[in-house]
Amino acid sequence: MKVSPSILTCDFARMADAVALVEQSGADWLHLDVMDGIFVPNLSFGPPVIRSLRPLTALPFDVHLMMQHPERLIDAFANAGADIINFHLECDAPILETISHIRALGKTPALTIKPNTPADAVFPYLDWVDMVLVMTVEPGFGGQSFMADMLPKVTAIKQECAKRGLQVTVELDGGVGAKNADLCAAAGADVVVMGSAVFNAEDPKALVAAVQAL
Numbered sequence: 722m723k724v725s726p727s728i729l730t731c732d733f734a735r736m737a738d739a740v741a742l743v744e745q746s747g748a749d750w751l752h753l754d755v756m757d758g759i760f761v762p763n764l765s766f767g768p769p770v771i772r773s774l775r776p777l778t779a780l781p782f783d784v785h786l787m788m789q790h791p792e793r794l795i796d797a798f799a800n801a802g803a804d805i806i807n808f809h810l811e812c813d814a815p816i817l818e819t820i821s822h823i824r825a826l827g828k829t830p831a832l833t834i835k836p837n838t839p840a841d842a843v844f845p846y847l848d849w850v851d852m853v854l855v856m857t858v859e860p861g862f863g864g865q866s867f868m869a870d871m872l873p874k875v876t877a878i879k880q881e882c883a884k885r886g887l888q889v890t891v892e893l894d895g896g897v898g899a900k901n902a903d904l905c906a907a908a909g910a911d912v913v914v915m916g917s918a919v920f921n922a923e924d925p926k927a928l929v930a931a932v933q934a935l
């Protein structure tokens with residue numbers, strides 16, 4: 722599996738150090754959690770911060786938009802350096818239009834579902850997205866407990882894709898760590914986000930390598 726560490730739980734006064742830690746961990750992507758304080762009860766950062774981090778690493782920016790109206794800032798995030806743009810099926814944006822908008826900018830469109838949203842809610846969009854991000858916590862905060870009952874969604878999405886001959890990456894996000902990464906791999910996940918697990922790890926490099934080997 723690929724690993725996409727989230728810097729949400731880092732010291733925001735030392736974000737460059739957090740990017741360096743992710744880079745040195747050997748991770749595949751860098752997960753950036755954008756929160757608008759409306760779609761989720763938390764507020765994090767936006768395009769100016771992403772723009773500042775962009776020159777620090779060549780790692781793909783896996784940007785997770787927890788926003789009511791992500792469609793209003795797709796250009797801004799793309800110009801700031803986002804590579805993969807994840808937005809929520811539950812938001813107020815026009816889904817297919819927003820997917821096309823992301824792709825027209827040469828970026829990778831990904832659709833995200835909250836715990837209460839069933840896997841088949843994304844089935845109508847599987848022809849149009851490159852990735853589905855399945856939340857294994859209620860979005861809004863890092864450091865929450867992993868919701869293992871979300872894992873069947875991964876399998877359901879993968880089975881639907883196999884049936885339709887589609888190649889869609891599935892990423893899991895929330896509460897993933899050494900104790901449950903094997904369950905994620907067994908369910909068929911291609912990528913896992915790890916925030917607090919990486920930033921609290923004695924040896925982030927060893928943790929990332931162990932999960933990548935699953």
Ligand code: DX5
Nearest residue numbers: 860861863864895896916917
């Ligand atoms: C939660 C975010 C997650 C979170 C992951 O709303 O989308 O990416 O930061 O952090 P951990 O791995 O600590 O749950």
Ligand code: ZN
Nearest residue numbers: 754785894914
């Ligand atoms: Zn996230």
